[in-house]
Amino acid sequence: MSLDRPVTPDPYNLLPAVPAFSVTSTDVSDGQPLDQAQVHAGGDTSPQLSWSGAPEGTKSYVVTCFDPDAPIVSGFWHWVVCDIPADVTSLDTGAGAGDAKLANGAFHVRNDGGGLNFMGAAPPQGDQVHRYYFVVHAVSEEKLGVDGSASPAVVGFNLAFKTLGRAILTGTYQH
Template identity: 80%
Template sequence: MSLDRPVHPDPYALLPAVPSFAVTSTDVTNGQPLADAQVNAGGDTSPQLSWEPGPEGTKSYVVTCFDPDAPIVSGFWHWVVVDIPADVTSLDTGAGASDDTLPDGAFHVRNDSGAKAFMGAAPPPGDQVHRYYFVVHGVTEESLGVDGDASPAVVGFNLAFKSTGRAQLVGTYQH
């Protein structure tokens, strides 16, 4: 079976426009391959992320990592952290290990592997280069209004109506 297929578009370009703000990382360089630590076989270690305070009206943040290049229609959610307090503007390397390593009040939603944690890059061997969108979403509410049993799709649906802005950083990986 061949996995040849067109490259998916930037998924965030398909959403309603919101203001942007900056996100940086000591572990991920925009447009460059992920380090081994951010790969599933290399440790499943979430990267360090720092961001500017969100646009006016930001009361919390959601951080996600999404691979639109997975060979499935829905892409693959690697990380979803909800209800990060508005006064928090960074996550340390490894913060995605569990809810216990997140800021007070924040929690994980199950990723597409079923874990409430960060899952590193894991594209099929020989597949095209995959893009991993690390996105910080500003949220209009202190709580997005979901719990840890929500799906990433439900988180995304809520973000469509409660986003103040979005910051993104894209890493790549090919197995």
């Protein structure tokens, strides 16, 4: 049974335009269903991500995973990693397990499930296909200006003023 909701717009089309750069993954194919490893019931394993072509002046990165199709007005944040050093251009599969798997200085912000880690796809049974936006944000500062107690909304607010470029890879999932 579907919740009969309209498809939400691409949330990144609603933000001011910034230059795009490239993100690829050995675990996620753009526009294709997520592997069971990236599903909540299948292991909560964050995908491998590699990026290149970030704009000049990039001093750090923030990586996020957002589901705009969650049946709530705010969508659902599955993963937020802040202050990834500018010389780091990839995250290994499973880097979202906790801060120990991240480069020096990088840290997780609580996902909307309450954990300081990657939380896999978990749409309601029978709901429409959900989109999972894995986004690498190129940041103009070495530190975003938040700590691990910040909410994803506060991270997003800070990114609105400090994002130089954005790389997007979108997976899908339906339960």
